Amino acid sequence: MRTAVISDIHANLEAFESVLDAIADLGVGEIFCLGDIVGYNANPNECVDIIRDRNIACVLGNHDACAAGLEEPDSFNPVAWNALLWTRETLSGVNKSFLLQLPREQALRDCFLFHGSLHDTNRYLADSYEARRNFRLLERLPGGPRIGFFGHTHVMIAFTDERGVVTTDRSHDLRLSPENRYLINPGSVGQPRDGDPRASFLVYDSDERRIAFHRRVYDIRASQDKIMRARLPTRLADRLAWGL
Numbered sequence: 001m002r003t004a005v006i007s008d009i010h011a012n013l014e015a016f017e018s019v020l021d022a023i024a025d026l027g028v029g030e031i032f033c034l035g036d037i038v039g040y041n042a043n044p045n046e047c048v049d050i051i052r053d054r055n056i057a058c059v060l061g062n063h064d065a066c067a068a069g070l071e072e073p074d075s076f077n078p079v080a081w082n083a084l085l086w087t088r089e090t091l092s093g094v095n096k097s098f099l100l101q102l103p104r105e106q107a108l109r110d111c112f113l114f115h116g117s118l119h120d121t122n123r124y125l126a127d128s129y130e131a132r133r134n135f136r137l138l139e140r141l142p143g144g145p146r147i148g149f150f151g152h153t154h155v156m157i158a159f160t161d162e163r164g165v166v167t168t169d170r171s172h173d174l175r176l177s178p179e180n181r182y183l184i185n186p187g188s189v190g191q192p193r194d195g196d197p198r199a200s201f202l203v204y205d206s207d208e209r210r211i212a213f214h215r216r217v218y219d220i221r222a223s224q225d226k227i228m229r230a231r232l233p234t235r236l237a238d239r240l241a242w243g244l
């Protein structure tokens with residue numbers, strides 16, 4: 001069984017549609033989403049509509065929680081704050097209700113999905129220290145899942161726990177050993193931050209036990225034009241071209 005794993009769409013419809021086309025081209029039918037459907041870019045309703053209409057399994061991200069009014073954006077920088085207020089005004093009631101019912105964490109097949117860190121949507125899982133903490137939490141979950149998929153940092157990365165030793169892989173494909181545990185981030189669809197502006201996602205093949213990371217070009221210019229027309233901060237348009 002092959003499953004595409006996507007995260008941090010952030011209301012970037014052009015990037016999202018391009019990634020959905022890529023997933024269809026690969027013949028992959030199932031998609032898991034790791035949260036932050038909205039925030040930063042200009043098409044929050046359209047992106048939530050797609051997740052809802054296609055019944056894509058999804059967990060709640062920190063921007064989703066703030067946009068739906070579940071949390072206040074106290075830790076947001078001024079640019080993210082500005083975009084959040086715009087998103088709150090723009091999101092339909094139906095889509096806010098949809099975001100409100102998303103689970104923060106979800107066990108699906110042999111995987112466990114969450115947004116930031118286990119039990120903390122807002123915390124960044126970006127180094128071996130935090131990975132070690134999350135491996136311990138993963139182990140204690142019912143069934144002791146061996147694969148955790150997470151987002152939030154917008155950077156493709158895989159942490160491997162091999163008998164207590166944590167190693168890191170960036171953006172190359174992985175063959176998964178049944179002995180080890182893995183924490184894997186597919187990067188961001190709508191606002192990559194690793195210096196590569198292309199949208200990112202991964203495909204997990206549970207039969208072959210493989211992870212393949214993918215990048216996909218999209219019409220960045222169209223997304224930038226929408227940001228400017230919506231009078232969202234210019235920096236949000238600029239950073240799409242840099243991938244930062």
Ligand code: ZN
Pocket residue numbers: 008010036061063152153154
């Ligand atoms: Zn995000």
